[in-house]
Amino acid sequence: MIYVDIYRQHSQIKQFTVTGHAKSGPYGYDLVCAGVSAVTFGSVNAIMELGEMDLPIEQGGEGGFLRVTVPQKVTVDAMKKAQTLLEGMVISLKTIEKEYGENIYIHD
Template identity: 45%
Template sequence: MIRVTIERNRDSGTIEAFSVTGHAFYGKKGHDIVCAGVSAVTVGTVNAVERLTGVELPNEMRDGLLKVRIPEGTDEGRIGQIQLLLESMVVMLQSIEEAYGKYIVLQQA
């Protein structure tokens, strides 16, 4: 199962970090549409943040793991842009979870 954890600031509710762990095992390796969808959404969001805002997101990526954190000290204007992109990612992941809930769980803390 894929586990996505969204870490939010307790006061503001803004997303500070997210992680993706595990595998869906929906289909054979290379044919797993759930893994492919989650990977496309999460990695695509990281790429969009970096390209559209100019903010490089510290991350760790390897097989079955993606951890991303917004850098401290990012200016407020860019934080707003990053939040919009990250909230969009959450909506897309919720859509995948609604359709394939047996293979993915989205947690927000």
């Protein structure tokens, strides 16, 4: 099971953590894992590129762990971009959860 924890402060996403493995298919063919990875890493890459910010990222050595924290001191414009992209990420992950709820759980 993949667990996604979204941490908010005053309705803004400040951090998210993804842990676990979906185990919805054989290694290398797990569609839920691939979808979650694509959504989360795509969002992080977009925030870094479009928001022009460095994000503190923690990853597990064998996979199955990702924590991303939004820095406190960024411009208002960068924060708006980051929040829009993060909210889009949450919507995409919730879409995966609707179809594959036995493999992913989102706590927001």
